[in-house]
Amino acid sequence: MTFRWFALVLSSAVVSAMAGSVAAATLPTIAPMNAPLSSQLRLPPQALNLAQSRSSNLSDADQEALDELLSEGQEKVDAEDYAAAIALYQAATRIDPQNARLFSGIGYLYVQQGEYTAAVEPYRQAIVLEPDNLPFRYGLAYTYVQLEAYAEAIAAYEEITTLAPSEADAYLGLGNIFITLEDYDAALETYEALTRRAPGNAKAYEALGTLYLIQEDYAAAQSAFQRAVRTDSNRSEPYVGLAETQLAMGDSRAAFESLEAAVRLNRNDAQANFLLGEISMELGDEEAAYAYYRRAAEADPDLIAAQAAVGAFHLREGVYLQAIRAYRQVLQAFPDNPGAHYNLGLALWAEGLEQQAVSSVGRARRLYESEDDIDSVERVDDLLELWGVNVEDNLL
Incomplete structure (x- = not known):
C-alpha cells in the first residue's frame, strides 16, 4: 500500500x-x-479457491461430500454470494475440522462483506491449525485494523515479525498503525528496524519519507525519498513521494519533473496524474489539468x-x-x-x-x-x- x-x-x-x-x-x-x-490498509492477496482442499484423514464418502460443498461454495464465491458461500464452508468444517484453509476462507469472506468482528474467530482458528502460515496472520491483522482494535493488530504484526524477522509488510503495517495513533517515535523505530533488516527495500525508505513528511521535516523526507528512488528507480511510487515533498517545500518545478518521471514508469499512476493536474491548474493550464485529472480518475475510479x-x-x-x-x-x-x-x-x-x-x-x-x-x-x-x-x- x-x-x-x-x-x-x-x-x-x-x-x-x-x-x-x-x-x-x-x-x-x-x-x-x-x-x-481516506487511508486504508489493504487485505493481502489470498486465493480462495478451496477445491483442492483435501485431507488424507477423511473417508471416501466424507471426501466426496467435502468436494461437493467446496465446489458449490466456489460457485457462490464466483457469484459474489458470500453469505451462501460462508454457510457452505462452515458445513465443510464440520466434515474436516482440521482444515485451516477452510477457516481462513471463511474469515476472508466475512471481510469481503465488511463483517470484521465475525472474521476474527475463523482467522484465529486457522492460525491455531497452521501457526506458521503468514497469510492467515496478515488476514487477522488486517481485520483488527478495520475494527480499530489497534493493540490486537500490533500484536498480530509483531507475531509475524517474530516468525519472519525480515517480513517487510509486517513492519510497514506496524508503522502504519503507529502513524494512525500519532505515535511517531514508534513508527520511526519500526521503519528504521526495517531498513536494517532489509536495506535494499525501497518501501522502507518510502515509509520513512512519509513519516517525515507528516512531521513536516521536509529535508529528512526528501532525503528518504531520494534514497528510495536510488534503491528502486523502476517504480513510480518513490517519485510520487519525492514530488509531494518538493511540493511541500514550494518547488513545483522539481515536483513536476518527479511526477513526469513517475508517469513515464507507470502512465496509470493515479496519484501522480492527479498531482500533475494540481500543478497544471496552479500554472493556469486547464487543458493539461483536465487531461491529467481524467487519466487519474480512469486509472482509479475510487x-x-x-x-x-x-x-x-x-x-x-x-x-x-x-x-x-x-x-x-x-x-x-x-x-x-x-x-x-x-x-x-x-x-x-x-x-x-x-x-x-x-x-x-x-x-x-x-x-x-x-x-x-x-x-x-x-x-x-x-x-x-x-x-x-x-x-x-x-x-x-
Missing part, C-alpha cells in the same frame, strides 16, 4: 477555484467540495478528488452526462457531501432530469442546514427560485 495517503494535501484548485456559467438559463456557481482521501475535479470540468464545459457520472461516483464515497449533491443537481437539470435535479439540490440544502451553512442554503434557494421551484412546496 502507499502510506502517503496520510499526507496527501489537496490544493484548493481541485474544485473550489472553478466557478462560472453552467447553462444559458442558469448561472449558479459550482459548489466547492472537500473530498478528503480516487474521489480526481472524480470531483473531472466532474467540475464537465459541468463547466457542458458535458453533463459525464458530470453526472463523476458526481455519482463521488457520492458513493461521500453520500453526505452537500457540494456533490448540489453539482449533481446542476448537471441533472441541464440534462432535463428536473425532478431528480430538485431532489439532489434539496438533499444539498438539508445537508447545508445541518451544518449551519446559511450562505449555501441561500445559494440553493436562489437556484431553486431561478428554476421556478417553490422551496416550501417541494422541500420543506
Whole structure:
C-alpha cells in the first residue's frame, strides 16, 4: 500500500477555484467540495479457491461430500454470494475440522462483506491449525485494523515479525498503525528496524519519507525519498513521494519533473496524474489539468478528488452526462457531501432530469442546514427560485 495517503494535501484548485456559467438559463456557481482521501490498509492477496482442499484423514464418502460443498461454495464465491458461500464452508468444517484453509476462507469472506468482528474467530482458528502460515496472520491483522482494535493488530504484526524477522509488510503495517495513533517515535523505530533488516527495500525508505513528511521535516523526507528512488528507480511510487515533498517545500518545478518521471514508469499512476493536474491548474493550464485529472480518475475510479475535479470540468464545459457520472461516483464515497449533491443537481437539470435535479439540490440544502451553512442554503434557494421551484412546496 502507499502510506502517503496520510499526507496527501489537496490544493484548493481541485474544485473550489472553478466557478462560472453552467447553462444559458442558469448561472449558479459550482459548489466547492472537500473530498478528503481516506487511508486504508489493504487485505493481502489470498486465493480462495478451496477445491483442492483435501485431507488424507477423511473417508471416501466424507471426501466426496467435502468436494461437493467446496465446489458449490466456489460457485457462490464466483457469484459474489458470500453469505451462501460462508454457510457452505462452515458445513465443510464440520466434515474436516482440521482444515485451516477452510477457516481462513471463511474469515476472508466475512471481510469481503465488511463483517470484521465475525472474521476474527475463523482467522484465529486457522492460525491455531497452521501457526506458521503468514497469510492467515496478515488476514487477522488486517481485520483488527478495520475494527480499530489497534493493540490486537500490533500484536498480530509483531507475531509475524517474530516468525519472519525480515517480513517487510509486517513492519510497514506496524508503522502504519503507529502513524494512525500519532505515535511517531514508534513508527520511526519500526521503519528504521526495517531498513536494517532489509536495506535494499525501497518501501522502507518510502515509509520513512512519509513519516517525515507528516512531521513536516521536509529535508529528512526528501532525503528518504531520494534514497528510495536510488534503491528502486523502476517504480513510480518513490517519485510520487519525492514530488509531494518538493511540493511541500514550494518547488513545483522539481515536483513536476518527479511526477513526469513517475508517469513515464507507470502512465496509470493515479496519484501522480492527479498531482500533475494540481500543478497544471496552479500554472493556469486547464487543458493539461483536465487531461491529467481524467487519466487519474480512469486509472482509479475510487480516487474521489480526481472524480470531483473531472466532474467540475464537465459541468463547466457542458458535458453533463459525464458530470453526472463523476458526481455519482463521488457520492458513493461521500453520500453526505452537500457540494456533490448540489453539482449533481446542476448537471441533472441541464440534462432535463428536473425532478431528480430538485431532489439532489434539496438533499444539498438539508445537508447545508445541518451544518449551519446559511450562505449555501441561500445559494440553493436562489437556484431553486431561478428554476421556478417553490422551496416550501417541494422541500420543506
